[in-house]
Amino acid sequence: MAGKVWFVGAGPGDPELLTLKGRRLLETAGAVLYAGSLVDQATTLFAPPGCEVRDSKDMTLEEMSAWLLEQSRRHACVVRLQTGDPGLYGALIEMTRPLTAAGVDWAVVPGVSSAMASMAAAGETLTLPEVTQTVILTRVAGRTPMPPGEDLEALAAHKTTLCIYLSITLLHKVQEALLAAGWSEDAPILVVQKASWPNEEKIVRGTIKDIKRKCQNEKIASQAMIVASPTLGAADWPDLIRSKLYDPAFTHRFRKASAPAAISTETL
Ligand code: SAH
DSSP: OOOEEEEEEOBSSOGGGSOHHHHHHHHHOSEEEEOTTTSOGGGGGGSOTTOEEEEOTTOOHHHHHHHHHHHHTTOSEEEEEESBOTTSSSOHHHHHHHHHHTTOEEEEEOOOOHHHHHHHHTTOOSOBTTTBOOEEEEEOOSSSOOOTTOOHHHHHTTOSEEEEESOGGGHHHHHHHHHHTTOOTTSEEEEEESTTOTTTOEEEEEETTTHHHHHHHTTOOSSEEEEEOTTTTGGGOSEEEOOGGGOTTOOBTTBOOOSOSOOOEEEO
C-alpha cells in the first residue's frame, strides 16, 4: 500500500485549536507520530482505536523518517503531528526529503502558531494602524546560528512586532539586542508560557529591564514566547488611531461611508 504522510500543525496546545482538517486526518489515521514534548497528548485522542500512536521525543530525525516511511507502507493515512505550524522551526524539509526520495506522497496542513496564540492569550494585537503593520517571527542564536543579517539587533531596528521563539533561556541576549537597537529599557515585553494549554498557561508582562527577573520568579525556562512590540498594552491606551476598514467615514468594496470623512483619530 502506498499511503500518504500528512504533516499536521497541532496548534499551540489546546486541542480545540487544531484545524478541522487536521482533526479529520487524525480521525482517519492508521499511525500518528507526535512531538510529545510540545504537543498535548490530548490532541492524539482524536486518533481512532487501533491507531499506532508514537511519541517522537526520544527519536532522532533519521528514526522519525524511517518510522513514517514504514507506516506509509501499511496505512493510507499517516500523520506527523507538530506543534504550532509545521513550517516554523519544525524540521519539516528534513523529514519530507527522505519521503520524496522513497516516492512517498506527503502534504502539509498549517497550524495556529504559538506567536498568535500568545498574543491571543494576552488580549494583545500583532499590528495596529500607524503603530506597526509588520510582524517578525524570529529567534536568537542558540546552538543554531543565525544567518547573516538576521541578528536580533538588526531586526529590532525596524521597531515592529517581534515574536521571538526558542529563546526564553537566552533572555539576556534579547534584552541586549533590543537595547542596542535603541528600544527604551521601559519598553513593554510579553512572555507567555504554554499559551492555550488548559490550566498551564502563564502570562508575564514586564519591561526590557525587568522581564528576566519576572520570568525567573515565575520559573519560566521553556515553552515560552517572547514578544516585544510597540502595540503591547494598546487596550489601555487613552488614544488610538482607528483602523480605516471599520471607520464610518471610510468607503470600501463592501460598505459605503456613513459619516463625514476626516475622522481618523478617536479618543476612547
Ligand atoms: N512550530 C511551532 C514552533 C516550534 S519551536 C509554532 O509554530 O509555534 C518551539 C518554540 O515555540 C518554543 O521554544 C516556544 O518559543 C514556542 N512555543 C511552542 N508552543 C508554545 C506555547 N504553547 N506557548 C508559548 N510558546 C510556545
